[in-house]
Amino acid sequence: MGLSEPNTDALPCTTLRGQIAYRLVNGKYPPIAIFDDVADQADFDALFAVQALTNPRLQNDVGELNRVPPDQRPWGIPGCNYALGPFVHVNPAGSRFSAGHYGVFYCADRMATAIAETRYHQQRYFQQVDGLKYDRIVMRGLKVNFTATLIDITPASDHPRWHAPDDYSAAHLLGQQLRDQQHSGIHYESVRAAGSHCYALLTPQIIASITPSAHYEYIWD
Template sequence: MVIMDTPGLPALEIAQQRGYRLINSKYPPIALFEDVADESEFDILYTLQALTNPRLKNETGDLAYLAAGEIPFGIAGCSYAVAPFTHVNPQGSRFSDGTFGMMYLADEMATALAEVTYHQERYWQFIEGLKYDRLVMRSLVFIFDPAPALDALALPFSDPVYDPLSYSAARGLGRSIKATGCSALRYRSVRRPGAVCWGLFTPKGVKSVQQSAHYEFIWDGERIAKIDRIMSTQALR
């Protein structure tokens, strides 16, 4: 079965999945998303807080990117599910050209670590004179329902969608999938061969988000020389 007009990718009919994600530990949960149970409560509380909190938009992000009906109010860790869709990187990502948000999840924590290591190393390599740095990342465990989803595992690793440097083909695919209303894409990890990642086009299928460990990345001036698991955190309630 193929969903609508996507370029020949098979549909996935699978139930809830587990996924892993790392975020900078300096980003705390957004209380406004955590404190409400439904859309009506959110609208009221947002309006009230907007009167007295000038930093509200910085905290919640740009809600114009995301319909309120897509927000999974009432789940544990709601703000972590919403943030990638309201704090959109204008430079884009593999499957987004920067005009819409996406959330990327890995099949295992080792895959998430490999993906973050690659991108953080590239960032630090372009900072002239940087001899040492450290970054602490918070790990998150997601339970999500990917339906309806498409499966890019049907594409060989040699396909341009998996180009390690150019995202042109992948972004074209992402735009076409986004236009169909499809929720998720399963694809091959480029940074950890043999592993699998997910790209979510909406947070509405997320069922829960739990905090796990923290990881410290150490930059020695040339590469990330060491990654330490430094502490565990209490799960979100």
């Protein structure tokens, strides 16, 4: 039997104001500097035109900015490049609430939760590399501030299909439907850190600031 579309109208919402959250990104990817150097779309267009003349890689760095509607680009906020990053460089392999056709900004209630989530996925990646005996990556910690009304699917015990450990098929349907309905995101329980919470933001527009914090080293041996 196939999956049916969720009845999102029956789901509760929670409003979070000035919510602090935490995110980890792979340190090998440098910040997209041009995103932090402009205050609005006109500034970006002008600066991009100038820099593109001497930087042939600029388009690759910027990614697919057209995936983000102009009115949802948070120009001028601290850490704008981190806010736009997952939406312009979409992971084609997908994630819990995306099959890989659009980006999602994932963050957690505590840095320890963010570590548990990313450690799980990085470990799975290492396990799939044939012959890998040793590797290390440096993760950059980010402190996020956002304000939004999110669809609330907590507790996980009430919505087990969207909190499945590895089968994301039902969660993909939920994410797609909520994005189509222009919801800001999802509040859900962490699947890798019991009792903790995560946020799947479907637009960068709701992010007020992002500041780098510490770095963390993951070692596979």
